[in-house]
Amino acid sequence: MSTMNGMVGKSVKRVEDKRFVTGKGKYTDDIILPLQTYAYFVRSPYAHARIVNVDTGAAIDMPGVLAIYTGKDVEAINGVPCGWQVNFKNGDTMKEPKHPLLVADKVRHVGDAVAMVVAQTREQAKDAAQMVMVDYEELPVVVNAAEAVKPGAPQVHADVPNNICYDWELGNSKAEVDQAMLEAAHITSLEFVNQRMIANAIEPRSYNAFYDEANEKYTLYTSTQDPHLIRLLMSAFVLGIPEHKVRVIGPDVGGGFGSKGDHYAEEALLTWASQKVGRPIKWTAERSESFVSDAQGRDHVTKAEMGFDKEGKILALRVKTYANQGAYLGTFGPAVPTYLYGTLMQGLYTTPKINVDVTGVFTNTTVVDAYRGAGRPEATYLLERLIDLAALEMGMDPADIRFKNFVPPFDGTNQPGYQTQVALLYDSGNYEGVLRKGLSMLGYDDFRKKQQEATRNGKLLGVGFSTYIEACGLAPSAVAGALGARAGLYEMGQVRVQPTGKVTIYTGTHAHGQGHETTFAQVVADRLGIPMADIEIVHGDSDSMAFGMGTYGSRSLAVGGSAIVKSIDKVIEKGKKIAAHKLEANAGDMEFANGKFTVKGTDKSISFGDVALTAYVPHVYPADLEPGLDFTSFYDPTNFTYPFGCHIAVVEVDKETGKVELKRFIAVDDVGNIINPMIVEGQIHGGVAQGIGQALFEGAEFDSNGQLTNASYMDYCMPRADDLPMFETTNQVTPCPHNPLGAKGAGEAGTIGATPAVVNAVIDALWSGGHKVKDIRMPLTSERVWRAMQASVN
């Protein structure tokens, strides 16, 4: 990649951290508007119940109460929409029951909002909400996706037979896969659950809405990952307010992990009610509300089979998954277990026949949507568990079996991309490379000796591998559209050069922990040859920037950064014309480097700052050129990007207690070109911790009544620093061949790779002690591991 002043590739400290670590970040809840009022929601304590009556009589007379809205008040308003359409195998559109802003008829999950109280203070709103009397008539509950499709199961929506939202398949035909399986010398089969996860962003969801009567304009501050998308969905699809009369601002946001990508009912309700009440209304979720009302992740029940020839070469893969969508569809809900899951079933392997069959199911549980990695961790978990288990079952080495099956290296330029059986065209990859690097970091040759020694000493030591791939850089619009996306997935980048040569960058992506203000500034500083201090990155305000699709799917640098690069190129192009005019040369003879426009082969040059000033004070200026130096570009990628890597976990399992101790964790990630290695490493660390969290600690536990039984940090176990070893991370760089930065994306890699590595390591440890356990349900608590050991023949 071209570098001008070497800013790219440096671990520059994050410029945004100054405000974050000094407590000067400005989050939605920090924003207090004149005449501020507060909302509190009455939520269902039942997972499934008919609402017989809602009595607000006592609540409305409580001190400070300004208004109470119930489901009846919003019946005429549309529900929150779903942004992605998945079709049934027969071509029918998925079932898309209304997701109302407030429920009028029946509640469908614990936490479903029944009423909203608006009062002068937060405490008054909460007190009054507790006086809203709701009569419920309890209904039978269904929680598990595989159970919900059975005849006679409770019906979540009257017009969705058997709770089936869609049934969908991808890849080769079932008959082809069945045929290939017949030729298999060995079939590894696994029935397992990929448990439900709760995102637990450190900042709870928070919204603050007001209506400016003078300008007939609404403003919504929201803890979102995608302000423009919220504006579009809320104005056009829910409230029917003209889009230009709505401003959506996503200020500092304390973590999203996918759960803040959704357009939530509360956003629309506050916006709508702010006009009725005539004062700004704010709501910030309490943590216990977040547990039951934030979109959750994963929750698959799966049966998967992988067929091998006797050499260990994969012949076929067959997958049947029941994906729990929750009670309603989230904004990206149906895309996650289909187009972000089924499409990754090729993994890094040359599997010739693949069939993925997914049934999306409604249940009486909180909405399920994207959760860091979104579909790709589920696919990786499936593949990597199968291949490690196959190695154990066939007595093969888990590294060897991978080497046998890897797609050979290709750079996507001299060698073509790799066409998978499941719709994607991989851009570039060197899969052997990351595994080799990982094995060398591990010291694999010695490891098996150590393991045998441990076995002799009565210890259970195990190693687990995960060689993953993900589809990031969401997304080429035409492809996404063909797959059911109801929006384009390009990105906008604006470069506004100020008259003094300072630069303001407007991006349609949104940072909520990723460090865009640093990474993007490095790209700009590098390309324009100006100091980072002269650059400001602005994001998150629908009135400031032309458009934007937000941040998710590891897209910001690959897509958003590329849009900025397009605009930088236009700035330089125009700058050359201005400089050429001033230096009395031809634009074609100008070159730009290190912040200077120079006539090639001469010492005649003019600085970037002088060109900027000339553009705004055009006294000596080309006749055919507009003044100003300000370009907006939209970048629509031609393909997804495909980061990949190798994660290796080493664990020791206590024979007596089943406690898993994670001894080492190695991550070799290939995320393409790297702008800021420290930020990439930070992203990997966070992602790996989250992935380990799923393997060992976390998971939503609903009881048969649909009650979330671990709805607080007393019971929902988040990974902590003292649960984790020092991570050993490194990178391999295989540039993305189709975007100008060569970047692939790093935000989700850790979460995608880590989980199966840890579980595989535990399984390997148990096998080393003679416990031939195929699966233990995540999270791998001491109890579950101990029980699995007791149940297996030693």
Place this chain on the structure above:
Amino acid sequence: MQLTGKQVLNAAPSKVWEKLMDTPTLARIVPGITKLEQTGENAYTSTIQIKMGPVNGSFSGNLQMQDITEPTNFTLKVQQNSKIGNANAAIKVDLIPLNGEQTEVAFDGDAKLSGLLAGMGQRVISGVANTLTKQFFSNLEKELAGSNTEKV
């Protein structure tokens, strides 16, 4: 949540039965009870104050005795609502005579919890239930001992 247990009391089943069916006695011995009013045959409304670690609140609702076979068994139906969630339970209670002057009270039932009570309380609630049960039987024993003393 499963509610199961048993307790041996130093009184004949008929004496224990008498206490369990007596509203004023129950109002004295149920832990945290601040109100108990009979609303019909074997039916009561109640207010019970419960404090259990992170979850505490005032529960109000109905208690109903059903399937009564004096003096050997009955089923207690409990429906209690609170701001922190609701509890519904059906508990079968058996009075088993032991060597004439002793009774084993065995109970077995299932409680359905909802709301915060379910989300935050599950881990502590079985412990709380055990504590409350112990308190209840301890109070009942005192009542029985007291009535024995009166007789003497």
